[in-house]
Amino acid sequence: MAISGLEIYKLLPKANCRQCGYSTCLAFALQLAKRETQLDKCPHVSEEAKKILTESSLPPIRLITLSRDKTQLEIGNETVLFRHEEKFHHPAGVGIILEDDLTEDEFIKKVSQINKLRFERIGQILDLNLIALRQKQKDPKIYLDRLDFILENSLLIPILMTEDKTLLSKARDLCKDSQVLVYCADINNYQDMVNLAKEKNFILVVKAGNLDELTTLISKINLEGFEDLILDVGEKPLRNKIWDFTQIRRQSLKKKNRILGYPLLGIVENTHPYQQILEAITLMAKYANIVLLGGTEPWQMLALLTFRQSLYADPQKPLQVESKDYPVGSVTDKSPVLVTTNFSLTFYTVLPEIEASKIPSYLISVDTEGMSVLTSWAAEKFTPEKITETIRKCRIEEKVSHRSLIIPGYVAVMKADLEEKSGWQVIVGPREAAGIPRFLKNLS
Numbered sequence: 001m002a003i004s005g006l007e008i009y010k011l012l013p014k015a016n017c018r019q020c021g022y023s024t025c026l027a028f029a030l031q032l033a034k035r036e037t038q039l040d041k042c043p044h045v046s047e048e049a050k051k052i053l054t055e056s057s058l059p060p061i062r063l064i065t066l067s068r069d070k071t072q073l074e075i076g077n078e079t080v081l082f083r084h085e086e087k088f089h090h091p092a093g094v095g096i097i098l099e100d101d102l103t104e105d106e107f108i109k110k111v112s113q114i115n116k117l118r119f120e121r122i123g124q125i126l127d128l129n130l131i132a133l134r135q136k137q138k139d140p141k142i143y144l145d146r147l148d149f150i151l152e153n154s155l156l157i158p159i160l161m162t163e164d165k166t167l168l169s170k171a172r173d174l175c176k177d178s179q180v181l182v183y184c185a186d187i188n189n190y191q192d193m194v195n196l197a198k199e200k201n202f203i204l205v206v207k208a209g210n211l212d213e214l215t216t217l218i219s220k221i222n223l224e225g226f227e228d229l230i231l232d233v234g235e236k237p238l239r240n241k242i243w244d245f246t247q248i249r250r251q252s253l254k255k256k257n258r259i260l261g262y263p264l265l266g267i268v269e270n271t272h273p274y275q276q277i278l279e280a281i282t283l284m285a286k287y288a289n290i291v292l293l294g295g296t297e298p299w300q301m302l303a304l305l306t307f308r309q310s311l312y313a314d315p316q317k318p319l320q321v322e323s324k325d326y327p328v329g330s331v332t333d334k335s336p337v338l339v340t341t342n343f344s345l346t347f348y349t350v351l352p353e354i355e356a357s358k359i360p361s362y363l364i365s366v367d368t369e370g371m372s373v374l375t376s377w378a379a380e381k382f383t384p385e386k387i388t389e390t391i392r393k394c395r396i397e398e399k400v401s402h403r404s405l406i407i408p409g410y411v412a413v414m415k416a417d418l419e420e421k422s423g424w425q426v427i428v429g430p431r432e433a434a435g436i437p438r439f440l441k442n443l444s
Ligand code: SF4
Pocket: 012, 013, 014, 015, 016, 017, 018, 019, 020, 021, 022, 023, 024, 025, 028, 041, 042, 043, 044, 045
């Protein structure tokens, strides 16, 4: 839990001896609160203060990492209840549940559908993270065959949903070096599951129907020396689940209750396609770190992944595209060169208009820290110097034989200065992106 500089100061010796490199204990405390220095720089801190400060520096929600090959999913380690207070750091994982009693053909078809659930939106790739295999039939060989098929044909991180310990052990071995998630431990099986989790190295979901039982169960598991947990509050109506999730998150962030400081798993059991996606979005909003559902329709995933993209965007930082040159169409050395800012909404307003013109062009995005054209110009982030630096950095002069640069009409005022700084002839383009197709056609 984050602790303030003043709270840290109260725990320091207040000798102002400067041995830590700071002129006063207060200055040291303030830097410590910002994590700009380490506690061991002060040789005089008492053991008790050390213990308190070390514990307080642990994240309020444990960071859990699932992985497979080069793919990693980090969840947890959030520090705020509301996105506007800071931002959410680790986007929730999204996964599909497959049941092992599907026929072979159905199973193959589902995995193939899942593999296609990938979208591009405002320059970012939106895709799934997890694929869960739930045991519904009794033959362990079928479960292992299905898992083998998933591992051969999908790159997603597996979740093993079976409580058959012999089967689980074999299934875990099939996943080799992956850091997989296993569902689940409850009050009846937790000792066996924890022993297996320690032996086979996996993350464990721990499930209980109410928060008292969940707290007791987590305490028992912690006493066994195991902490790689994700919490599930069991099957119940959505409103009750949201209530439990909110209480758990408040306990860990506001009440400093470490016992409940673990990521949350939200499973959507509803089979109606619209309800599924509404539930998944609601769970993600409050406060599931992993959402699992059965639906594999592209429109469902597009809605859910778009919501995740927005929820985990930094509210203080506009969405940005990489600052570089983007060839639009089959460009040649005669293609026009346009500049704009790296604010995603601006960039993706300009880009389709260039495409609509059917005139292959280069579009250069200048790093304006995500500001739009007029705002960045007013804030001196879209300046002749910045544009000149960007066109040099992308070596556009090696890609085109002319030296003409088209700037947005709103910043026509910088024409002369930009010509002087860059050495390029500057052409003032239209003010609005909608004018680009006509402008480019008239230019050629
Ligand atoms: S070394 Fe410790 S006691 Fe000395 S000024 Fe720094 S914080 Fe204070």
